[in-house]
Amino acid sequence: MMERIRELPELLPCRVCHEDCAYLEHENGWCCYITCGNCGSSTAFCAYNSEEEMAEAEKNAVRLWNFGKVIAEARLE
Numbered sequence: 001m002m003e004r005i006r007e008l009p010e011l012l013p014c015r016v017c018h019e020d021c022a023y024l025e026h027e028n029g030w031c032c033y034i035t036c037g038n039c040g041s042s043t044a045f046c047a048y049n050s051e052e053e054m055a056e057a058e059k060n061a062v063r064l065w066n067f068g069k070v071i072a073e074a075r076l077e
């Protein structure tokens with residue numbers, strides 16, 4: 001079995017707006033997070049210091065997103 005590089009588990013639809021447009025974003029090469037392209041909700045930043053840690057941080061961000069640990073940007077009225 002070949003190990004594929006940078007393969008991420010599937011992202012669930014956004015918990016806040018229920019759109020299926022979540023994606024992984026990197027912030028200046030030190031952390032990453034999952035954010036919703038529709039409403040702007042996101043997970044906490046997952047920091048990393050090396051390539052190896054980056055892969056772990058990406059997985060952590062996906063885990064946070066899929067568990068629903070999401071910071072909602074949308075304002076509730």
Ligand SMILES: [Zn+2]
Nearest residue numbers: 014017036039
């Ligand atoms: Zn959303």
